[in-house]
Every structure is written in C-alpha cells, then in structure tokens.
Amino acid sequence: MRAGVLVLPDALVHAGSESETRSESRPDMRMMFLTHPIDAKSAISGILKDWDSLDWTVIEAGEERMDVRVILPETDSQKLVDALQARLAPFKNWRLDIVPLEASIGPKTEDADITTEKDKKHKPEQDPETALREEIYEDVATGAKINSTFLILTVLSAIVAALGMNANSVAVVIGAMVIAPLLGPLLAFSFASSIGDVELMGKASRTALAGLALGFATAFLVGLIAPIHLESPELISRTVVGLDSVVLALASGGAAALSVARGLPTTLVGVMVAVALLPPSAAVAMYLGAGEIGLSLRAGVLLATNIISVNIASMLVFALRGIRPRTWLERRSAKRSTQINLAVWGGLLLAITALIVIVLA
Template identity: 40%
Template sequence: MKQVEIHLKKRDSEIVVRAIKALEPVDWIQFDIEQEDRKMIRVLMHDGRCQVLIDAVSQALEDCRDWRVTMIPVEASLPEPRELEQDEAASNLRVLREELLDDVVKDATLTRDFLILSGLSTVVAAIGLNSDGVAAVIGAMVIAPLLGPILGFALGAGLGKMSLIRQSGVTLAGGLGVALLVAFLISFALPLNLESDELMSRTQVRLDSVALALAAGGAAALSMAQGKSAVLVGVMVAAALLPPGAAFGLFIGAQEWTLAGRSGMLLFLNIVCLLVSALAVFRLKGIKPRGWVDQQNATRAFWINVTLSAALLIALMVLIVVLDLGDKVSLGD
C-alpha cells in the first residue's frame, strides 16, 4: 500500500475528493492546515490502484495552481485492509511511474562518480581477466554502475521521453568509453595472458550469450517495476557489459585484432539484447505516459527502438552462426 498526500487550495478540493471516492480507497481523510485557504487530503491506497489515483488527481488539478502530491510507502496498517479481487486490481505494478522515473533518471545521469566507478571497476575486471581471477571479475561487476543507463534508455523509449533516451545514451557511452580507455592503458602495463580462461571466454560469441543478456535485461526491468532490489540484477547487467568491454580494450592495446573483434561483437550483442528485453518488460508491465497524445508518441518511440534493436539482434545472431560454422570447418581441417 501507499499513502498519498495531496496539498491544495480549498477551492480545488471538491474535484479531487470526487476522484478519490470513485476509486474506493482503503481510507481517506481531508483537513484544514495552518496555511490560509489550504487543505490536505491523505489517502491510503492499494498498490494496484495507486497509479490510477495519481493520474486521476493530476488530471483533475491540471488547470489548477499551487498543489503538490506526495507518495509515501506504507509498511503495515491496522486493521489489515481487504485484498483486492483479481478483477478489481487496476495495475500489477508495485512502483509508481513517477517513482520509477525518479530512480532511473538519477542512476542514468552522467556524473563524476559514475565515471570514477566505471574506471575503477574496469581496473579490477581487466586485472582479474588477465590473471584468470574469477573473484576479481565478480567483484568488478558488483561495483560497476552500468544498470542505470540501460534501464534509463529502455524506460525513456517506453515513455517516449527523448531527453531521457539521450541522457542515458550519453551516460552509457561515457561509462563504456572510460572502461575501454582504462583497459587499453592497462594493456601496456600488463603482458597479455592468452592462457587465461576468463579472458579468452570473452571472445566466444555464441547463441547462449544472447540468452544471458536477454535474461539480464528482463530481470533488471522487472525488478525495478516491482520495487525490488536491483543490486543482483545490476551484477547480471555488468556481467554482460563490463568483462567483454575490458577484454576488448586489452585486446586492442595488445593489437590482437581478431580477438578484439570477437569481444567487441560480444559487447555490442549484449547491449542490444539488454535493451530489447528491458523495453519488452516495461511495455508488458503497462508502463506508459498519462496523456493520450504522450501515449501515442511513446508507442511510436517504442516500436522504432524495438524494430531497430530486433534487426540488429537478428543480424548479429546470423553472424554468430556463420562464425560458429567457420570455426567448426577450421577445426575439421
């Protein structure tokens, strides 16, 4: 459940009260506050109907001034409210669109800390890959901040927010750019260890790589939409991006162009898969803008991004099959 507090002028309270009553909340109360000509309405609402309430209140107050809606999560309430019936639930989202957008925008912002974490995690990953240290590679994925821009791009496409798409794209490019640069510089300090299983595994581009990245992106988007911790799925996303990115930089620095091409292909494949699956999950969960016009723009942006991503994914999968057949032929010779 969530508690929704609405601060507004007294003259605007009637239309809001009508909207609240129509949605049959768990409980609600309105009262005057110390500020002159002001009221506060406090509503206790099931998660499944909270987004509908927020949209209804926002629409009712669209032409009004000096109002604010605040959402507060509720851990428990007594007496325990009745459970919504299946046909009563308006949404299966546990996180409001506004909450999700606020969290994603913060994580998808290009900051100095983001770049520093990207660089430090790459140092750990590159050394771990080159020394065949599994623990170091896992540790690097824990601190890599790459989940935010991936989800930001997908959510921006789902809501038709071009500003969020651009911001997330710049942040992701900045993080991966730092990772590639750091790994490239490390390659001059460490002799490349081609005997490392961890390093060489990032040159193996197979169809199971597609499944891994699709699962990681879908799990990340679903976790955010359900209001659950994104720490573990953040590690999954980093597993798809950081090690191949670090390997790509190491191979370029060592002028191992064939290996660099394979690890770069794996990195690009994983980015496309993560975006496709996150886009699909956000769409299936019904995350969309409030207004009809915004919904049409969001639908257009969604299909454009899905079409381009799916075309790239199909092309990459065909290339994987061709490379795999080529490797088998070479081994047969």
C-alpha cells in the same frame, strides 16, 4: 474511512481505537500526501469520493490550501495518481508526495473484506505488483546522471576487471562487476523508450556512452602497460560468442527491468547486467591495446550482442507490465517510440545472431 494507527518508516503515528484491531502489512503499501489549493477542493474530493473503498483523510484545511493523506489502493493506484494529476493540472502550488507504508492497523469493520461485483469485474490497467510510474522514474533517472561517483566507479571497475581477467581470477572479476555502475543508464534508456521521454532517453544514452568510453579507455591503457596473458581462460571466454550469450543477456535485461518495475532492490541483477557488459568491454580494449585485432573484434561482437539483448528484454518487460504515460497523446508517442526502438534493436539482434551462426560458430 477508518480511524487507526498508521506506521510509516519515519514513525508518523495517528492514534485510534485500541480494541479489536486489524493489521495489514505489504511491501507495496504506499501513502500519498496531497497538498492542493482550496480552489481545487471540489474537484479532488469528487475523485476521492468516487474511488471505491479508498482510505483518505483531510489532515489540515486552511484558507488557501488543503493537506490530504491517501492510502493508495492495492490495485490500479497508477490510475488514481494519473486522475489526480490531470485534475490538478490547471492549478498552481500543488504537490504529491508518495512514501512507503510499513503497516496499517485499525479497528475491524464489517465491510473490510467485502469485494463488490464492480471490484470483481474491474481489470486494472497496470499489474498491481508494479511500482508507480513516478517511482520507477525517480529510480532510473538517478542512474542516468553523470557525476563523479559514476566516473570513479567506472574507472575502478574497468581496472579491476582488466587485471582480474588477465590474472584469470574469477573472484576479482566478480568484484569488478559488483561496483560497475552500468545498470543505471541502460534501464533509464529502456524506461524512457517505454514512456516516450526523449530528454531522459538522450541523457541515458550520453551516460551509457560516456561510461563505456571511459571504461574502454581505462582497460586500453591496462592493455598497453601490462603484459597480456593471451592464454587466460577469463579473457579467452570473452571472445567466444554463441546463442547462449544472447539468452544470458536477455535474461539479465529482463530480470533487471522486472526488479525495477516491482520496486525491488537491483543490486544482484545489476551484477548480472555487469556480467554481460563489463568483461567483454574490458576484453575488447585490452586486446586492442595489445595489438590483437582479431580477438578484439570477437569480443566486440559479444559486447554488441549483450547490449542489444539487454535493451530488448528490458523494453519488453516495461511494456508487458503496463508502464505507459498518463495522457493519450503521450501514450501514442510512447507506443511509436517503443515500436521504433524494438524494430531497430531487433534488426540488429537478428543480424548479429546470423553473424554468430554463420561466421563465428
């Protein structure tokens, strides 16, 4: 273990040697604070000691509990977190807190950059650039909640999108996509499918359906009240369905899932997903409100194509990044869940693609 200075976002600092220092900074560096009962000391220490080149320190040891800080390894940190959770399962009153680490500064050691043969042969189960499963869960679970902010943004984005398309204003439509909260529930559903979390899957489904229904109703009212400009290119473009629509939606879903998996900001890819979902949804409702059933159905096909494609791409990305549950039984259930969802979504995509090629092309 190294003594040194650890700089956290909240300026938590431990003093160390000021001579010959080594500084390292990576956006994916994380520190874990582990609190566990004293009875689990030997079990936890055994795991930490067996982990090669792991930097960990006992911060405080009392009569009933121990506090330990661990700098998570660059590779396979998910495996370490899973091992600790499994060992702590029989105990009560334990907690794992993980925070981003901005920099690590400390004295140079001769073995700092030594890579052992064991390390070279070791193949991590999960891509080292992938965020921890628990971190991803916290991100996507927040987007699966129905609250006043979600409802208000849905209504406002639907109004702005409907009026912008009706006025053929690209800038206004883009503004609507920036505030649309559609990315959260879709990614939460895909992630829940990847780890077999039925509860999160149901919550995400309810949120997505509520958002689409509320946005649809809002745009429908706009179509009833405002005169619809059927010649508006922004509206007409949402009734044109082609294979490029499938590619766009697949790219949007894949980019969104990859950003979440790597712990990157999702603002821009959220706009990409909104491009695939918000304008077609508003177009369906507006045409229906104006009595244009045929145009509404064509926009509906585009919307369905985009929803299916986004889900397929995001599930594939989560699977390829090695995101899966901790226990073997949960992994088997998650694998079955992923296979069933991919089969259903894939079948629907093939059916709609055939419809596009044969009927609508």
